[in-house]
Amino acid sequence: MSDPYPARLPDREDKRTFLRKLAEFLHPGPDSTAELIETLAEAEENNIIGAESRMMLEGVIRMADMTAGDVMVPATRMDLVNIGEPHDALLHGVIDAGHSRFPVFEGERENIIGILLAKDLLKLQRAPEHNIRALLRPAVFVPESKGLNDLLREFRGNRNHLAIVIDEFGRVAGLITIEDVLEQIVGEIEDEFDIAQDEGDIYGLADRTYRVSGDTPIERVEDAFGVKLVSTDPQDEFDTIGGLIAHQMGHVPKRGERHVLAGLNFVVMHTKGGAVKWFKVSPLANESA
Numbered sequence: 494m495s496d497p498y499p500a501r502l503p504d505r506e507d508k509r510t511f512l513r514k515l516a517e518f519l520h521p522g523p524d525s526t527a528e529l530i531e532t533l534a535e536a537e538e539n540n541i542i543g544a545e546s547r548m549m550l551e552g553v554i555r556m557a558d559m560t561a562g563d564v565m566v567p568a569t570r571m572d573l574v575n576i577g578e579p580h581d582a583l584l585h586g587v588i589d590a591g592h593s594r595f596p597v598f599e600g601e602r603e604n605i606i607g608i609l610l611a612k613d614l615l616k617l618q619r620a621p622e623h624n625i626r627a628l629l630r631p632a633v634f635v636p637e638s639k640g641l642n643d644l645l646r647e648f649r650g651n652r653n654h655l656a657i658v659i660d661e662f663g664r665v666a667g668l669i670t671i672e673d674v675l676e677q678i679v680g681e682i683e684d685e686f687d688i689a690q691d692e693g694d695i696y697g698l699a700d701r702t703y704r705v706s707g708d709t710p711i712e713r714v715e716d717a718f719g720v721k722l723v724s725t726d727p728q729d730e731f732d733t734i735g736g737l738i739a740h741q742m743g744h745v746p747k748r749g750e751r752h753v754l755a756g757l758n759f760v761v762m763h764t765k766g767g768a769v770k771w772f773k774v775s776p777l778a779n780e781s782a
Contacts, residue, residue, distance in 0.1 A: 526554055552678035561644055562637030564677060565658045565667035570745065570767025573598050574609055576625060580617065583625075587611050589747040591763065594655045596668060597629055603665050605632050605657055634659050637666055645674045704762065707735030707769035718776070720755040734759075735769040753777065 530551055537547045572590040574583060574597045587595060587609075595609045607629030617623055633656040635644060648654060648671040660666040694706040695717050705714065711722050714734050722737060731737040738752050738759055739745060746752075746761045746769050753759070762771040 526558070529554060549678055556641045556674075556677045559641045559677065560637060561635055561639040561641065561656070561658050561669050562666065564641070564673050565637070565669040566673070566767065567667045568602075568665050571596065571665075571668055572767070573602055573605075575599075576606065580625070584614060587614060589749055591748055594670070596632065596655075596657060605634075605665065608632050608655060632657055635669070637661070641674050641677060644669070645671070648674065702773055702775040705734060705759075705772045705774045707772065708733045710734075711737060718755075718757060718774070720757060722755050734772070738772075739769065 533542070533547045533550055536542045537544060542550070572586075572592060572595060574586065574595040576583075576597050576599050578586070593611050595611070596605050597607050597609045598604050599606050607626075608631070609625070609629055613628040616628065617625065630653075633647075633651070633653045635647075635656045635658055637658055637660055639658075644656070648656075654671040656669055657665060658667045658669055694709040694713065695703055697703055703717075710732060711734055714720075715722055722734070731740060735746075738754065741754065742750070742752055745767050746764065748761050748764055750761045751758060756777050758775050758777055760773040761769055762773050764770060
């Protein structure tokens with residue numbers, strides 16, 4: 494016969510020490526994302542973690558609540574390739590934009606038929622008889638609501654580094670790259686055109702010209718060069734030199750384009766996401782000399 498009064502099973506052994514139990518009672522763990530971020534700030538103040546580590550951990554935490562729509566490059570600022578263009582025009586467009594990957598459309602901009610890697614154009618130089626369509630990679634489409642955590646996992650899994658973001662109606666809303674996602678964790682990823690923030694937004698070059706950030710306030714440019722930058726339309730108000738010049742040019746500036754304003758020659762050195770990152774600026778008198 495079975496024992497009508499079976500022995501009581503022992504409780505799972507709690508291996509926490511008394512001091513640890515007391516510490517957890519006095520200082521319970523964070524109950525929300527905000528409290529967790531505050532805890533990280535306290536850890537930095539106590540020299541438990543460094544400033545960069547804290548920023549990266551905060552980025553990971555915040556990214557959990559972010560979607561592709563939050564960080565995508567809007568459709569209006571996308572650099573696209575028209576497969577119907579002549580080869581020379583297409584090649585010049587790729588060189589001017591300076592990206593490594595381009596969405597390719599046929600007919601209307603909404604009709605994305607694939608992704609072109611800039612390096613694949615070298616194959617056409619060696620074998621001009623090849624059709625550019627054969628070089629296209631399949632385009633990946635994701636909804637605006639796609640979580641960044643899931644998107645990063647997919648980027649790593651399928652080796653696609655660019656995705657087309659579509660809205661709830663199935664229209665192209667923008668694009669997002671693996672770099673856009675990673676920058677939410679590690680901050681902006683510098684490339685050969687990026688300058689450290691502590692070097693300022695205006696600085697001199699060896700050839701007596703200047704490099705000026707596109708988001709430099711107009712007032713700062715005026716003070717630095719001793720000029721008055723006035724829009725052709727008095728009703729227009731712009732905060733940055735990049736916004737003012739793009740408006741006067743009437744289109745999104747491309748690398749290598751020039752614009753003269755208030756006796757200064759602005760040359761677009763680098764663009765990113767449809768906005769000018771850096772201008773090379775020189776007074777017209779210097780150019781004449």
